[in-house]
Amino acid sequence: MTELSTVDKIALYVGGGLVIIGTFVIGLLEMAVGSGHPVTGDGQIVHEALIDIQIRSYIIIAGLVIWGLYVIYKVAAGPPRTPSAS
Template identity: 35%
Template sequence: MTDIIDKAAMALSAGLMLLGIVGMGIIELLVGAPYSPVPITNEAGEVVATPLISPQIRTGVVLAGIAVLGLYAAYKIATPLAEDARAGHETVAD
């Protein structure tokens, strides 16, 4: 049983993580070689190639997806179950 908050949290977190891992990775592949997360230099120390999307941005998008999951977990812990709210009392474990 999922409600609108459950679906929104799952969609947002999955979307952010897929964007950061798969989406931006595909964009980097389409741009072409080199596939390095750091700037590449030649013998003289000149920067000859840099990544299109910074690794910090990609990491931030993935961490934002994980943060959404963390907030969703805190929400689920803080709110009582629907059955307990209707009954108006706590249930005792066996």
């Protein structure tokens, strides 16, 4: 496998970091703090999130967008060039 370039590292670490934060870290935080899910008299669950669901969604979507832009960049850049032995 070839070495990762600066663009590769930025896309993988930032995009992956945002997805991990949005899913795993915020999920652990919600569990640790113990955000309740009370049930109303009608049987509906009221989700009381510590961090708003829209903010959490935007964090995950930002990570996925970064990954998508990285894929578009890699496709447009083409395969890596190898030095010719002449």
